Amino acid sequence: MVFKTTTLVSLLAASSFFIGGSALATTFKVxxxxxxxxxxxxxAxxxxxxxxxxxxxxHKVDLFPNGQLGSEETTVNSASIxxxxxxxxxxxxITPFSPTVGVLTLPYVIQxxxxxxQLVTGEIGKELTANTVRDAGVRIVGWTFTGFRVLTNSKKPIKTIADLKGLKxxxxxxxxxxxxxxxxxxxxTPMAWSETFTALQQGVVDGQDNPYLTVHSMKFSEVQKYITNIRYVFSLEPIIVGEATFKKQPADVQKAILEAGTEATEHSYKWLADTEGKIKKELTAKGMQITDPADGEKEWIAKATTTVWPKFYASIGGKDKLDKVLKTLGR
Structure with missing residues (x-):
């Protein structure tokens, strides 16, 4: 009987229950x-x-930064169950769990x-969210705009594709x-995000790509010297909620989640515009050297789009899905 009582108390503490139509206070982990x-x-x-x-x-929200609750991929499974x-x-x-969202990571689609x-807050975003609920059991409720993934490394300035030779x-x-x-x-070298700083520090890999904001917040200037302004992927970082968790909330809490996600999305977009330029100056002051690709990145773009796009038509739901995205963007 003691075990059953303890179990019931734990369940009551961990879940949203209703007494007289009113939800008890809940703290959500993010x-x-x-x-x-x-x-x-x-x-967040x-x-x-x-x-x-x-x-x-x-209802409260507790934030756990720096991968404290597991790798990013692991958290998709955790939210799902x-x-x-x-x-x-x-x-x-998220792409390994819901491949159609990969259309947003095809090189040079977003410019x-x-x-x-425009994409994530419009019909494309709604469709991808529905697919993610279906495929992965998680719902996208907001978006982080983090900027283009620039290439950093510890060895040398990179201007051309040929300069990549020999780098890990x-x-x-x-x-x-x-x-x-x-x-x-x-x-x-494919590698979990949680392992990346140490791998750069120890020379297991020479470089990585991430937006300026991430390079700064993760203190990569301590282990990287050179930045190349490639723009092959615009980094979008959604906030997801487990669909089962979302569905068990009362209507007013669901509404609050969705509205808070929309407000956070708008805030993130403005914050990127206000912050990225300052971050570039700070990274330069810390000794990082910024280089632009030669010839306006034309060689990088040509090789990536002609080689990579066709390989992933099937996984993103067909070439027509990419065509729809490009048409939405007026291309």
Missing amino acids: AVGDAQGSAQWEM SKFKTAFEAKTGGK GTLDFSVLAINN SAEEAK IRVPKNEIMIASYQAWGINP
Whole structure:
């Protein structure tokens, strides 16, 4: 009987129950892959503030940065089975579970922050969210805009594809991003995000790619010297909630989650515009050297789009899905 009583108390503490039609207070856990000060953290912090305000302080949000609750890919599984409430993570770490979102990571599809926002807040974003619920059991409720993934390394300035030869570059465990580097003539090293700083520090890999905001928040200037302004992927980092967790909430809490996600998305977009230029100056002051690709990145673009795009038509749901995205963007 003691075991049964203890179990019931635990369940009551961990879940939302209703007495007289009113939900008891709940604290939701949010995993954040990046460190405090990052674009992910900024968006998650706005989500927390907005959600708590919309629920009158009855429901709380606790943020766990720096991968404390597991790797970004792991948190997708955790949210799906209900052992984690929310996670903020790079879109490429959802792609293995819901391949159609990979259309947003095809190289050079998104060419500006404005295009990124247009896609994720419009019909394309709604379709991808529905697919993610169907495929992965998680719902996208907001988006972080983190900027283009620039290439960093510890060895030398990179201007051309030929300059990549001999470098060991870390990439996420994402087939599209791996294929992009292969199109440029090197075999990158797939690696979990949580292992990346140490691998750079120890020389296991020479470089990686991530937006300026992430390079800054993760203190990569301590282990990297050179930045190349490639713009092959615009980094989108959604906040997801387990669909089972979302569905068991009362209507007013579901509404608060969705509205807080929308507010956090708008905040993130503005924050990127206000912050990225300052971050570039800070990284330069810390000794990092910034280089632009030769010839306006034409060779990089040609090899990636002609080689990589066709390989992933099937996984993103067909070439017509990419055509729809490009048409939405007026291309």
